[in-house]
Amino acid sequence: MNIKTTLNVSMVVLCLLLPRPVFSVAAAPQGGDSAVLQVRGGQKQVRPTFAAGTFYPADREALDETIKTLLTKDKPLGIRNTRAIVVPHAGYVYSGEVAAQSFREVGKDFRRVFLIASNHSGKVDLRGISIPAVTHYAIPGTEIPLSSVADEIMKQDFAGSIPEAHTMHMLEIELPFLYHLNGYPDQPGFSIIPIIVGIMDPQMIKRFATLLGDYQDDNTLFVFSIDLSHFYPEAKADELDRYAIESVMSRDAQAVLGAVTDGNQVLATLIEMAQINNWQPSFLMHRTSGYASSNKASVVGYTSIVFHDPLSLNDGEKKTLLDYARNVVSMAAAHGEAPALSPQVIAAYPLFNVQRASFVTLKKNGALRGCIGNLFPQGSLHEAVKSGAFNAALNDHRFKPVTTDELKDIKISISILDYPQRVVVSDPKEYLTLLEPLKDGVIIKYNGKSSTYLPQVWEDITQPNQFLGSLCEKQGSPAHCWQDKEARLFKYKASVFGEE
Numbered sequence: 001m002n003i004k005t006t007l008n009v010s011m012v013v014l015c016l017l018l019p020r021p022v023f024s025v026a027a028a029p030q031g032g033d034s035a036v037l038q039v040r041g042g043q044k045q046v047r048p049t050f051a052a053g054t055f056y057p058a059d060r061e062a063l064d065e066t067i068k069t070l071l072t073k074d075k076p077l078g079i080r081n082t083r084a085i086v087v088p089h090a091g092y093v094y095s096g097e098v099a100a101q102s103f104r105e106v107g108k109d110f111r112r113v114f115l116i117a118s119n120h121s122g123k124v125d126l127r128g129i130s131i132p133a134v135t136h137y138a139i140p141g142t143e144i145p146l147s148s149v150a151d152e153i154m155k156q157d158f159a160g161s162i163p164e165a166h167t168m169h170m171l172e173i174e175l176p177f178l179y180h181l182n183g184y185p186d187q188p189g190f191s192i193i194p195i196i197v198g199i200m201d202p203q204m205i206k207r208f209a210t211l212l213g214d215y216q217d218d219n220t221l222f223v224f225s226i227d228l229s230h231f232y233p234e235a236k237a238d239e240l241d242r243y244a245i246e247s248v249m250s251r252d253a254q255a256v257l258g259a260v261t262d263g264n265q266v267l268a269t270l271i272e273m274a275q276i277n278n279w280q281p282s283f284l285m286h287r288t289s290g291y292a293s294s295n296k297a298s299v300v301g302y303t304s305i306v307f308h309d310p311l312s313l314n315d316g317e318k319k320t321l322l323d324y325a326r327n328v329v330s331m332a333a334a335h336g337e338a339p340a341l342s343p344q345v346i347a348a349y350p351l352f353n354v355q356r357a358s359f360v361t362l363k364k365n366g367a368l369r370g371c372i373g374n375l376f377p378q379g380s381l382h383e384a385v386k387s388g389a390f391n392a393a394l395n396d397h398r399f400k401p402v403t404t405d406e407l408k409d410i411k412i413s414i415s416i417l418d419y420p421q422r423v424v425v426s427d428p429k430e431y432l433t434l435l436e437p438l439k440d441g442v443i444i445k446y447n448g449k450s451s452t453y454l455p456q457v458w459e460d461i462t463q464p465n466q467f468l469g470s471l472c473e474k475q476g477s478p479a480h481c482w483q484d485k486e487a488r489l490f491k492y493k494a495s496v497f498g499e500e
Helices: 060-072 092-103 149-153 172-181 202-213 232-248 262-279 317-334 343-348 381-394 404-409 428-433 456-460 464-474
Strands: 009-011 080-089 112-118 138-139 140-146 191-197 220-225 230-232 280-288 299-308 357-364 365-376 410-417 421-424 442-446 451-455 486-493 494-498
Touching: 060 092, 060 112, 080 092, 092 280, 112 172, 112 262, 112 464, 138 172, 140 172, 140 191, 140 230, 149 191, 172 220, 202 262, 220 262, 230 232, 230 357, 232 262, 232 280, 232 299, 262 299, 262 317, 317 381, 317 404, 317 410, 317 494, 357 381, 365 381, 365 410, 381 410, 404 410, 428 464, 442 464, 451 464
Parallel strands: 080 220, 112 191, 112 220
Antiparallel strands: 009 365, 080 299, 138 140, 230 299, 280 299, 357 365, 357 410, 410 494, 421 486, 442 451, 442 486
16 A cells, blocks of 8 residues: 555646755664673573464474565565664564565664564553563574663663563564574574553653664664554555554654554654654555455554665666656657666666655756656655656646757756655744755645645745745635644655756
């Protein structure tokens, strides 16, 4: 399922000339370098398997073969610098393929893994978080050690250890994937911090997210184990799951707290971490249990989403996309057709399959000749480039269609957009200081209407209050609509590269 927003419009725009986003990676705290395996001390205590034989195979060889099959069914996209993943935790027959989508994008250099899920035990009234008082988690064939970081986190006033909260499957079921990625060593080359999350208010969620963010480094992975809606008919489940996924993708912690999942507070923690560390999300898959069971009357929803450093292409990838865009423009001018990118090129550059919105801009002798794209992903990146190039050549209403005689004088650039991010404020006047002129494109949603200005509009409307007022009027709303607390504001940036 492609995640499409309610603002599903094709845009004709000026080119985007934006610098790449700047990001930083937090250093590991006093606990030490996570590249050195840190394990919990004390007398050995092993949490036994609770889900082996039911949620996944109990036999080591059968489990290894199952994981290998799931991970090799599709090729990874090659997303770089994956920091956190969202994965489901149902039985592998129902959600294993969805989980594998995220695990494929995990690098093999992780040494420390935070496993985070919500409390599923009706016997436990958990407020805050719980970490088990054990030294290892058992899975068929091995025992995964806990990190000494677990003891550091236990010092927090909202942390405790409630054994009953750790008797279920939500964290355990992710371990065989991690062990497989680790290469099945006799002694696992990574340690874990298993965390069960209970009731948390927004302030505690922010504290928890900030705490976790302090441990972010190149050898640390965060695994957020979440299932979406439970036991709705397929059509209703799709509707509820779409809301939850769009809330995560737009990094809207307030919205996700109103979603129908089994761990809204867990997802809100992830969103807060993404805000702190400037992670971007990439949606990979959505599916329900009905896919495996054929029971569409009562299903459970699953999704895979990867959070990573801002998406960047290497020089080879950029050149290949630009060459493809030129081929599309040339074929559009000559024959009115848009050729598909060859399977061989897609196989060589799997990142082109990531879901992204983009704009393709044409300039003739330095002057704008066409520019069309979308604000929200409608499919893969290479499909977005194909659509943008074709429509910029033939369907920009401001210009006549491009002719073959013009091709030699046209230069092409591509703008890849990140997923629009919800800007959450306590007072709408804060928008005036949170937006970056010439860098942020802006969307306002108000009373069922939507409007957008792209970053270059700041060149003509330089004052934030006038910018937002004009954007309100563009959708037919009062100029002060952005000050209404019912208004929702989103911003987005772009990575731009071109033949020039």
